[in-house]
Amino acid sequence: MNIEDYKCQFCGQTxxxxxxxxxxxxxxxxxxxxxxxxxxxxxxxxxxxEGHPVIRFDD
Numbered sequence: 001m002n003i004e005d006y007k008c009q010f011c012g013q014t015x016x017x018x019x020x021x022x023x024x025x026x027x028x029x030x031x032x033x034x035x036x037x038x039x040x041x042x043x044x045x046x047x048x049x050e051g052h053p054v055i056r057f058d059d
Contacts, residue, residue: 003015009030
């Protein structure tokens with residue numbers, strides 16, 4: 001898989017990273033947006049333990 005074949009999910013530039021289950025460019029704000037969307041490291045497991053869906057639908 002070539003990450004640069006994808007676009008940043010937040011700004012649309014060429015992706016350089018795959019972090020927090022999201023393709024992102026190198027901008028710190030895009031990486032932070034991916035972290036917030038995911039819930040941070042282990043955020044998906046915290047949501048599961050609380051009885052909430054792992055995937056957020058409250059956009």
